[in-house]
Amino acid sequence: MMFTAPADEKELQAALSQADERTYLIAGGTDLLIHLQNRKETDCSFIDLTKVKELQGIREEKDWIDIGALVTMTELCASPLVKEELRALYLAAYHLGSEQIRNRATLGGAIANASQSSDCSVVLFAYGALVEIFSAQGERRKVPMDQFIKGREKTCLDRGEAVSRILIPRQERSSMFGKVGARKAVTIAKINCAMDFRMEEGLIQKASIYLGAVGVKPVEARLLENYFQGKSFAEIALQDVQELGKEEVEKAIPTRPSRFYKRVAVQGLLEDMIGALP
Amino acid sequence: MKQFKYIGKRFQREDSLERAEGKTKFLADCKRLNMLYGKLILSEHAHADFQLDTEEALKVPGVYKILTYEDIPHVAYNSMEWFTGIQAQRDEYILNERARFVGDRIGLILAESKEACEKAWCKVKVQYQDLPVVADLQTAQEDRILVRGKTNLAYEKNIGYGDLANAEAEADFIVEDRGSTPRTHHLAIEPHIAMAEVDDFGNLVVYSPGQVVFAAQMQLSRILHLSYARIRVIKCNMGGSFGGKQQPLLELTAGVAAWLTQRPVQIYMNRRESMIGTFTRNGTEARVATAVRKDGKILERKVDTCFDGGAYDTNNTSIVNAYAKKLFRLYRIPAQEFHGRAYYTDKTPGGACRAYGGPQNHAITEVNIDHAARVIGMDPCEFRLKNLVEPYDADPVGGPNLGKAAVKECLRKGMEAFHWKEKYAHIREQNNDRYAYGVGVACADHGNGYFGAFPEFTNVEMILHPDGTALVKIAVHEQGCGTLDSLRLTAAEALDLAPEKITITEADTLLTPYDSAGTQASRVTFVSSGAILQAGNQLREKIFQTLHEVEKIEPDLLYTDNGTVKVKGSDKTYTYGEIATLREKKMFDPLSVYIHYEPHSNPAAYAVSFAQVKVDKKTGLVEVQKLLAVHDIGQAVNPTLVEGQIQGGAQFILGMALSEELVYDSKGNVKNSSLSKYHTLNVQDMPPVDIILVESHDESSPFGVKSVGEMSAVAPGPAVVNAINHALGTELTDYPLTPERIIEALEQKG
C-alpha cells in the first residue's frame, strides 16, 4: 500500500499522474474507507488531499463564493459568510452526520461520492454551482453540478482528476434546505430538498428547487419552481406547495415502494421549509 | 422495614476509575506471545452449498491456516444448553458444511496479525450453489421448503388453565389483536470476541467476555473430548452483552482453534459480523384474543404465537417457555390458553436477549389490554387496576408464588405522578394538522432466577483474611450493570464490613465455586446475595465462636461494628483481621466458610411505564417527550445503579418500539447490517426518564431485593405504542413503529 500527501497543486499533479485503478483520493475518509471495506479492496494506494493548500478555504469573490473542496462541514457551519448568504448550505452542513463526521467530511468528498441522498449535492444543484476539477496535467475545468453528477455514485471525474473547488454564483438570494431522515439527528435523508430563490424587491424572480433521494441524483422540481416564480413569500399557500410536492415525488418515483411514504413526508418537509423562510 | 447500613445507599462503582481512564483491558486490548488472530468467514448466502477457494488468501504473508468443516471436530452441540441436564436439538458446529443463513460460519482464517486476517478475508473466494430459502415465518409454516429435517416446526408448546368455554360464554366482547415483533441486535458496543490458549501444563484456557463460563467449559469438553478438569474458562472484562454473549460462540471457536494449533488464538468480530453472525432476539408473530365483561373484568385470554427461531435450534424451547411463563403472572385471568410454535428459518439463530420473551409478549398483550379497555370504554389504567394480580397470588399454571407483588401500587403511584387522568383526557386537545399527542401505559412482569423451572443454586466461599479484608469467591459475570458492586454491598451488609475491604470475584471455572446457571435469567442479585447473606451469617458465627473459644468470651456479649467485634460492657475491640489471625494460630483453621445456597422462592418483579409522545403526522417521526418508569424493585441495593439500569433499559426497548429491526429480504439477506442503517436511539432521541422505586421488600428474598436489569427493558415499549395509538386513533401492533408504518396507518385511516 502507498500513501502520499501532496502539499500543493504541483505535488498533487505529480501524484495524480501516477494514479492507477487502485488509487483513491482521500479527504475526510468518512465515505471512502467504508466503501473500501464493503468492496473488499486491498492493496490500494491513497492520495491524501487534506494537505493541498490550494484546495482549502472559503473565498469571497465578486460573483462567486468559492469554496475549497477540503472545507469541512464544521468549517462551513463556522463561516459567517456561509451562514448569512448560503443558508441552505449551512443547514445541510449543520444537520449532516454527527460531530465527528462533520469534523471530517468535506464538501468535495460529499459530491465526489455522488451518493443519491447527499444533502450537499441537492443544495449545490439548487445553487447551480460549478465544480472546478483539477487534473494531472495541471489543467482546470469547470463543470456545472448537474453535469458533474451523472448518476448513482457516478461523476464525470476521470482518473487523474480531483475536485478542487466549488463555485457558487452570488445573487440577491434566499435559500433553504430541509431533510427527513429516520430520526432527529445523525441520519441519512429519506428525502431532502433545497430551494434557492433569486429575489428582487421582495419577489421571487427565479426559483431553483431540487429534491434529493427520489432518484439516482437530485431531481429538479419544476412544478414547484413555476409555482414560486413571481410570488412574494407572503403569497405562498402551503397547501398548494404540498400538493405540488406530492406530485413531484410521484413523478420522480412512480413505481418505487418508498413513494407511499415520501409523497407524505415531502409535505411535512415543505411545511418546515416554508415555515423557516424569512 | 429493616434499616441497612450499606444497602440502599449510593456508592461509586469500584471499577469506574480504570474505565474512565481507558485502562480497563478488554479482550481486544490483550495479546499473547505467539498469538494467532482469527477471523471467521461468514456465508453471504442464506442457504447454500459452497466451495471455498483459499489459494490467493493463503498467499497473504502472515496467514497461518484457513480452517473449514473438514478440520474441526464433528461434534454437534446446542449453544443454549448451559448444564448437562438439559438437552435440545444439537445441530450447531464450530464450522459448517452447508450454509443455513447469511452469517453462518463456513471458514476460519488464522493469521499472525489482524491485518493479515483482513487481507486474506478479502481474497477468499466462495462459490455458492444456492438452495431454496425460508426467509419468513409464513414460508416456514408452509413446510414446502425445509431448513432441515422433515418439518420447520422446531418446538411446540400448549399450556393453559381454567374453563375457556364458560368464560367466553360469559364475555361481552372478545377483543382480538394480531401483531409482530422484530428481530433485533443486542448491540453491545464491544463486538463479539474470545481468546484461548494452552497453558504450561497442557490445559486449555479460554477467556470469555460472556455470561456462562461453566457452560462454555461443558461444551468444549464435549466438542474436544477433553475432561472438564483440563478446560478452564475465565470470565474477562466485557463491553456489554444484553444476552448477546449469553450463549457461548467464539469461546468455542477459539477453544477449538487453540487446541488444534496449540497456539494462543484470539477470534474477533466486527460490527457487521456481530450483527449477522451471532444471535438475535427472536422475532414473533402473535394473535391475542381477550374475553372481557362490560364491567371491566377479564374473563379469558388466548395467545397464539409463532417464533422465528433461525437456522439452528439454539433457544427454541427456551424462548417459547420464557415467553409463556410471563403470560400468567400479571393479571388475574380465570382462564388462559397459550399455543406457541418455534420455526426454523434461514436466518441468524435466535438467542437470549434482555428480558427473554418478555418484550415480545408484553409488546402485543399490553396493546391488546388497551384495545380491550377502549372497547368497553374504560380508562386503561382503571381497567388494569381491576385485573392486576394481588400480593401472594398463586401462579395459575403451577409456577412459584408471585410473592409480595406490588404492581398495583406501582400503577397507582405512577398515575398520580404522571397526572395520568388529566393527560389521558386532555392531551389530544393540543392536536393540530401536523402533530398529534398521546399518552400510554403498560405493565410487565419478570422473574428472579430459575427456581421453579431449572436447577437453581450457587456456592460461595467467603474468606476473611488476616489483613481484615474479605474475599468472596463466587461465579458471577460482570456485564457492565454493576453486579460486582451490588454484591459487594450485600456482602458488606452481611459481614458488617466496609465495601472497599471486600472483593467479589468474577467467574473462573478453576477458582470460583460451581454455579448452576451463569449470569442470566435475572438471577444474580436475587440468588447470589442470598448466598452471600448465608455465608456472611455463618462467617460471623465463626468470628464469635473464635473469640469464645480462644478468648473465652460468651458469644451473647459479642456484636460486630464495621469490621470489628466489640464486647458488651467492655471497651475491648477485636478487628476481623486479628480474629482471623487468632483462629489460624490457635485453632489451626482459616476464617472462611464454603456454603451451598438454594433459593426457595421466585417472586415476580413488576414494572409499569407511562409515556407521552408527540407524533409528526407528516413525517411519521415520534418524539417520546416523557417517560415514567415505576418499578417494584423490592429493595434497591444501590439506587444509582438501579437508575442506570432503568434508563438503559428504556433506551434498549424504545429501540424495539420505534426503530430497531433487522430487515431481511426474500433471499434471507440482511438489508441493514450496519449501524448507519440499523438505528438505535442516540442521545437526541432519548427522552428524560423519571423513576419511582416501590420498595416492597419481598419477605422471601434476601434483603427484600428483586430484579431490575431485564425488567426495565419491557414496559416502555408497549407504553409508547399505546401512546402513539392514543395520539393517532390507530391500532398499530407491528413493531417497530417506523415512520413508514405510521404514515401507512394514517393513510389507511384516511
Next chain:
Amino acid sequence: MKIRAVVNGAAVEKEIDGSKRLIDFLREDLGLTGTKEGCSEGECGACTVILNGEAVPSCLVLAGQIQGGEILTIEGLEKNGELDLLQKKFISHGAIQCGFCTPGFLMSAKALFMKNPHPSSEEIRRAIEGNICRCTGYIKIVEAIEDAAKEME
C-alpha cells in the same frame, strides 16, 4: 513513511504504512488501547480521539493523514496524575457501566469543552450525538457533562 506527530503531549516519530487506520496506529503501534473499536464506520463514536482540537472517528482517518498534527486520546486526559474534570464527573454520576463506550464519550465531551467551556444542554447533546451507549440511556452521561460544564472555570 515516517510519521511525526504529537500524541498526548509527547512527540512521536515512527516508520509506518501511512494507509493504515489511525485507530490501528494508536492501538497497535503506540499501544494506546483505550481507544475502542465498535463499528468501524464512524457511527458509534467509541473510537473518538481529538485531532488538532477536533473530535474525529479514528476508524475513518488514515494514520498518514495526521502528519504534523496533534492527537489527544483517553490516555492523555489525566494531567499530572489528576483526573480531568470530565472523568471525575463520569465516575461520580454513575455515567459508566460496561465502560466500552466511555473513552469515546469522554473525548467527544473534551473536544466540546476545548472549543466551548460553557456549553448549553443542546450543545452537549449535539457534541455526543455521534456516540452510542447501550448501557446508560445517556442520561447520566449528559448529567455528568452538564455538571462538569457548571464547574468549568
